[in-house]
Amino acid sequence: MGEEVRTNECGKISGHRFAVVIPVYNHGAMVKGVVLGAVKLGFPVIVVDDGSTDITPQRVQGIPGIRVITHEHNLGKGAALMTGFRVAADIADFAITMDADGQHFPEDALAMIAAVPKGSKPLVTGYRKQMTNKLVPWTSHMGRRFSNLWITASGGPGIRDSQSGFRIYPLPETLNLKTRARRYQFEVEVLVKAHRNKIAVIEVPVRVAYPADRVSHFHPCIDFLRNSATFSRLIFRRIIGLI
Numbered sequence: 001m002g003e004e005v006r007t008n009e010c011g012k013i014s015g016h017r018f019a020v021v022i023p024v025y026n027h028g029a030m031v032k033g034v035v036l037g038a039v040k041l042g043f044p045v046i047v048v049d050d051g052s053t054d055i056t057p058q059r060v061q062g063i064p065g066i067r068v069i070t071h072e073h074n075l076g077k078g079a080a081l082m083t084g085f086r087v088a089a090d091i092a093d094f095a096i097t098m099d100a101d102g103q104h105f106p107e108d109a110l111a112m113i114a115a116v117p118k119g120s121k122p123l124v125t126g127y128r129k130q131m132t133n134k135l136v137p138w139t140s141h142m143g144r145r146f147s148n149l150w151i152t153a154s155g156g157p158g159i160r161d162s163q164s165g166f167r168i169y170p171l172p173e174t175l176n177l178k179t180r181a182r183r184y185q186f187e188v189e190v191l192v193k194a195h196r197n198k199i200a201v202i203e204v205p206v207r208v209a210y211p212a213d214r215v216s217h218f219h220p221c222i223d224f225l226r227n228s229a230t231f232s233r234l235i236f237r238r239i240i241g242l243i
Contacts, residue, residue, distance in 0.1 A: 021084030078186025126166035156192035
């Protein structure tokens with residue numbers, strides 16, 4: 001999986017400290033398996049429960065090696081990520097993020113880590129290779145194409161998978177980007193803001209699976225409108241020369 005990755009008992013790789021941040025909202029069916037897979041990486045694991053109303057709290061309770069932070073109400077995926085980043089920034093240089101729906105293979109994070117150049121702090125995103133598979137929901141396939149196009153128009157990086165939640169974020173750099181979106185739109189806004197602020201964006205191929213009992217909280221109509229509003233704001237700021 002790329003170049004050799006050197007780890008030690010402190011959870012460091014090649015001198016960098018990593019922590020895993022997993023945002024969760026009503027993913028009771030899959031979350032325990034995802035968290036256990038993340039724990040195997042050997043890094044601190046931070047689970048942010050974004051106001052779940054199902055069995056999610058019970059499923060993560062008592063798992064050794066993790067820290068659970070709970071939002072009293074659902075605030076959105078971006079808000080959950082930012083909460084996790086603030087906690088991770090005290091113990092890590094990078095935050096590895098993965099979705100709680102079971103679509104990612106946690107061990108693929110090692111290939112993403114190996115792609116980080118020495119002496120650099122890029123934002124690394126996992127390029128999901130099997131997104132043309134028949135099992136992939138049309139909303140995910142079309143949403144990615146729409147998002148990729150408008151990220152470029154907004155002054156962001158040319159990228160193949162702008163909606164992947166499997167990423168490595170540099171800390172505290174990401175916290176200082178002054179992103180405004182706090183739901184799914186955070187993940188596209190942060191790519192644009194990172195590129196504009198000279199943070200390199202690197203893509204690394206990763207695997208993806210879509211379990212039969214996967215739960216998605218992406219709402220095509222509502223989130224399309226939210227995405228459109230976010231891109232309109234970013235394009236306007238690009239036109240008038242604001243970062």
